[in-house]
Amino acid sequence: MMAFSTAARPLPPVRAAPVPQVAGARRYNISRIGKLPIPIPEGVQVSLNGQHVAVKGSLGEMEYTIADCIGVRRTEDPPMLRFERLEDSRKASAQHGLWRALLANAVHGVSRGFARSLQLIGVGYKAALADDVLTLSLGYSHPVVFSVPCGVKVTVPSNTEIQLSGCDKAAVGQFAASLRAARPPEPYKGKGVRYAGEKVVLRAGKRSK
Incomplete structure (x- = not known):
């Protein structure tokens, strides 16, 4: 005669039914910047x-x-x-x-306006402004010429310094970036066009054997 155990057997784990996703129920957080007056x-x-x-x-x-x-x-x-x-x-x-x-x-x-200043570092590097045309001599075989964009005021206090100002932050910043891109600071001597106060990390030159 077979013996049957009367001990309680553990029940299989019960899995919770998935919660249905309701379309459009997601809430997006309010922007921390947008809520400021x-x-x-x-x-x-x-x-x-x-x-x-x-x-x-x-x-x-x-x-x-x-x-x-x-x-x-x-x-x-x-x-x-x-x-x-x-x-x-x-x-x-x-x-x-x-x-x-x-x-x-x-x-x-x-x-109050926005302003940006740039410096020209290098022998013979210079800037000149005439009739809303900014001409840069940057060591190339030819000068680099820029038309001053509308809404941006340009002054050249010295031939190695350029000052930009205007009420449109994006326009001032974009023109400053374009001027810097004409001759970015090179990594060994730092020659080129840089923002005023910009720190250029210089590399050590290669040593001859």
Whole structure:
């Protein structure tokens, strides 16, 4: 006669049923930059017309058409610009901080401006400005000529120093980068065009055997 055990046997593990994903249920975090208001300083005029924003100050005027997924409004006491997302999407999350940063730069630019300085390092390297045309002598067989872009002011205090200024941060920065790219600092003696205050790491020259 066979013997049967009456001891309780362990039950197989129970797996939880997967939670169904509901379309559109994901929430995107609010941009830390986008939620910050922009103070409007005295002397700066901001005009809002739907998605169109115009910022005017003593140094110039800038206009933008904001993405449809972002809302902008002005509050008073003190005057500020505030941004909000009009939809909960990846695009709106990315655009939120972007447009806040662009308008903050515009307010700063038309009131205080942006500036960038460059230096020419090298024997015979020099800069000359005439009629919105900047000519650089950088050791090539020919001079390097640049037309000064609209909205950027260029001064040449000395033939080895160039100063840029303007209310458009992107335009000033892009033109400065173009000038530097004409002759980037070389790694052994540092000759070339560099930003003022830029530290160039020099390499040791090859030693002869």
